[in-house]
Amino acid sequence: MNKLWLIIKREYFTRVKNKMFILTTLLTPLAFALYLFVVMGISDYQSDDLRRVAVLDKENILNGLSDESNVNFKFENASLGELKETYKEKNYDAIMVIPPIKNIQDTRLTVFYYSDGALGLDMRFMIEKKLQKSIRKYKIKALSLDAKQLEALDTKVSINPEPIDDTKADVSPMAAGVGAAIGGMMGFIMYIAVFIYGMMVMKSVMEEKTSRIVEVMISSVKPFQLLMGKIIGVGAVGLTQLTIWAILIPGIAFLMQIFFGFDMSGSEDLSTAGAEIDPDDMQAMVAQVTTEIKALNWWAIFPLFLFYFLGGYFLYASMFAAVGSAIGDDLGQGNSLTMPITIPVIMAFVIMVVVIRAPYSSLATWSSIFPLFSPIIMPARLAFSPPWWEILLSMVVLVATCVFFVWLSARIYRVGILMYGKKISFKEIGKWLFYKG
Amino acid sequence: MNILSLKNVVKKYQHHLAVDEVSFDMPEGCIFGLLGPNGAGKTSIIRIITSITRADSGTVYLNGEPLNSKHPAQIGYMPEERGLYKKMEVGEHIMYLAQLRGLAKADAKREVDYWLEKFEIKDWWNKKVEELSKGMQQKIQFISTVIHRPKLLILDEPFSGLDPINANLIKDEIYEMKKKGVSIIFSTHRMEQVEKICEHIVLINQGKNVLEGTVKEVKNQYKENKFEFKYEGTLPDNFNEHGNIVQESPGEVVIQLNPDESSNDFLKYLINNNTRINSFNEILPTLNEVFIRKVKSI
Numbered sequence: 001m002n003k004l005w006l007i008i009k010r011e012y013f014t015r016v017k018n019k020m021f022i023l024t025t026l027l028t029p030l031a032f033a034l035y036l037f038v039v040m041g042i043s044d045y046q047s048d049d050l051r052r053v054a055v056l057d058k059e060n061i062l063n064g065l066s067d068e069s070n071v072n073f074k075f076e077n078a079s080l081g082e083l084k085e086t087y088k089e090k091n092y093d094a095i096m097v098i099p100p101i102k103n104i105q106d107t108r109l110t111v112f113y114y115s116d117g118a119l120g121l122d123m124r125f126m127i128e129k130k131l132q133k134s135i136r137k138y139k140i141k142a143l144s145l146d147a148k149q150l151e152a153l154d155t156k157v158s159i160n161p162e163p164i165d166d167t168k169a170d171v172s173p174m175a176a177g178v179g180a181a182i183g184g185m186m187g188f189i190m191y192i193a194v195f196i197y198g199m200m201v202m203k204s205v206m207e208e209k210t211s212r213i214v215e216v217m218i219s220s221v222k223p224f225q226l227l228m229g230k231i232i233g234v235g236a237v238g239l240t241q242l243t244i245w246a247i248l249i250p251g252i253a254f255l256m257q258i259f260f261g262f263d264m265s266g267s268e269d270l271s272t273a274g275a276e277i278d279p280d281d282m283q284a285m286v287a288q289v290t291t292e293i294k295a296l297n298w299w300a301i302f303p304l305f306l307f308y309f310l311g312g313y314f315l316y317a318s319m320f321a322a323v324g325s326a327i328g329d330d331l332g333q334g335n336s337l338t339m340p341i342t343i344p345v346i347m348a349f350v351i352m353v354v355v356i357r358a359p360y361s362s363l364a365t366w367s368s369i370f371p372l373f374s375p376i377i378m379p380a381r382l383a384f385s386p387p388w389w390e391i392l393l394s395m396v397v398l399v400a401t402c403v404f405f406v407w408l409s410a411r412i413y414r415v416g417i418l419m420y421g422k423k424i425s426f427k428e429i430g431k432w433l434f435y436k437g
Numbered sequence: 438m439n440i441l442s443l444k445n446v447v448k449k450y451q452h453h454l455a456v457d458e459v460s461f462d463m464p465e466g467c468i469f470g471l472l473g474p475n476g477a478g479k480t481s482i483i484r485i486i487t488s489i490t491r492a493d494s495g496t497v498y499l500n501g502e503p504l505n506s507k508h509p510a511q512i513g514y515m516p517e518e519r520g521l522y523k524k525m526e527v528g529e530h531i532m533y534l535a536q537l538r539g540l541a542k543a544d545a546k547r548e549v550d551y552w553l554e555k556f557e558i559k560d561w562w563n564k565k566v567e568e569l570s571k572g573m574q575q576k577i578q579f580i581s582t583v584i585h586r587p588k589l590l591i592l593d594e595p596f597s598g599l600d601p602i603n604a605n606l607i608k609d610e611i612y613e614m615k616k617k618g619v620s621i622i623f624s625t626h627r628m629e630q631v632e633k634i635c636e637h638i639v640l641i642n643q644g645k646n647v648l649e650g651t652v653k654e655v656k657n658q659y660k661e662n663k664f665e666f667k668y669e670g671t672l673p674d675n676f677n678e679h680g681n682i683v684q685e686s687p688g689e690v691v692i693q694l695n696p697d698e699s700s701n702d703f704l705k706y707l708i709n710n711n712t713r714i715n716s717f718n719e720i721l722p723t724l725n726e727v728f729i730r731k732v733k734s735i
Binding site: 003006007010014018208211212213214215216217218219220221418431435 | 512521534536
């Protein structure tokens, strides 16, 4: 036991003290912050280039055009020819000509924009949208339609889910969305964790085999101790890294909101992107989302997430170790042997994406119990409060499978680490299971 | 008292019989050569002694007791293919290996200091292993093999890759260990090293024990009655009737005497015939020759 502890300590500290590790752990949240900064900053960014546009609207279709912070519209009465001569003196950057609308039923209209410089996409979309609005108003008037009646045509429907059983807590409309988001996030974290840390274990096993240190180690400790020490040590590294990120990333996001005043709820960007969301609605949505998040049973979800993280990690890490012990020097064989491990992980991720949209389907039920998928899928379902017996069954199956796979992998590992030069196929690895100690 | 005894040890890997009813005894406190060509089964035998693998049948006795879980701590094994964790620092690395062999942290520190000072490499404590040359790394490997003061040391090709200076250093250490009473198994297929260092040997070929004994016994077993002498003057005319001339050059002759001829008689014969003898000695076969003869005969 003492030796196991020594190995765990070494595996943990050599990685945690490593400069690259520290750098990656601290830089990833910073990179995330930078990303937020850039995205938020840019979406708020509007060219400070002030454009002054002369508008020729002979038929007075637009009935005026409001200014934006970076565009001034001024209606002129001159002819196009004259303006083309004099626009510079008059300090204009461009001339926009609104043609007469010959056929009101025509759903297309081409407006000419004369300028020296190019018209940026941002500006273009903005102007097009403004024109659309104004022309709509014009057409309503021209066709003598009742504007109010037209507005009444579009009804925004929102479904409010209610439990049949009156005693159950009310479910807000946002529950599904929030559940999907949280679930997807947890599933994604599991997916990444299995790959990053599982591969870390495999790489370590391969290095020990290539550098031949494994022979020296095996004369002092049992292969099983070395294997478990390594898996546990790397697992601890993973937990450390994820914990640091779990604290830093939201922390930085929060700080950015305070310091840079990024107003996440009322971003201009959303409205100009065409999502017709009323700012008030937006506020309400955010409030609901926050309540939803708070309402989730975090006392249950957190430990369960931890459980599945450990279960999934041990399951896959031991498989990666077994494969690593078989490969050793020959990196070329690597791909064909690691593929069978990575396929279930990828499948699980794909299924998860479907499951979070239909969390109560039979696919969801069975895939969250099947041990190769459950570490990724059950965490994704947790936000939807699946039945407790399903969770229990899933946990039991996972533990049993974990133990079995660790045992299996240990048998392969103890033969593989001392085996050099043989061509490694699955058949060969299968034989190793039966080698005596 | 034998420190190590193997009795009918068998090890089979799938279809390959690596160790075939091998038995031998190793006296305590000697330098013991475990010899044989590549693939003979030496490493398999060593792995059984060090409890890395288990014999299919037969018994290994260490200090009179069948192999048990306490024994690995009394053995120091330096494999032929030996490595170190490249990114670890020297001091930390040896401490790690020492503790894995059962030393308490304080004891390990003391021993590591002792050895680094002995080899005059104290300032390497914080160096990363990958910064060292191969010879330097082998010194580290040697230290980590002996740091827990094992009673039985097993060195598999300890000199491979070493320059003469470092090879000498290790050789001196081996002798020093022997003086302290450590029993040492020296496994190699380099016979010229064996002759200089080993007292007892066992020759393994194709998984079997084909030859065993002290170096002297083995050489005597395979001697061919060859003698070399240096002379001045003339040789008696019919001296070549006394045996086969293996080599002849002015002033020197190597002759394989006839079976019935004793060396004393031949010497008397030469002297009586007024040949001036400057030196006369028996040529024993080298272990290399014995090895080749023995291995080829199977």
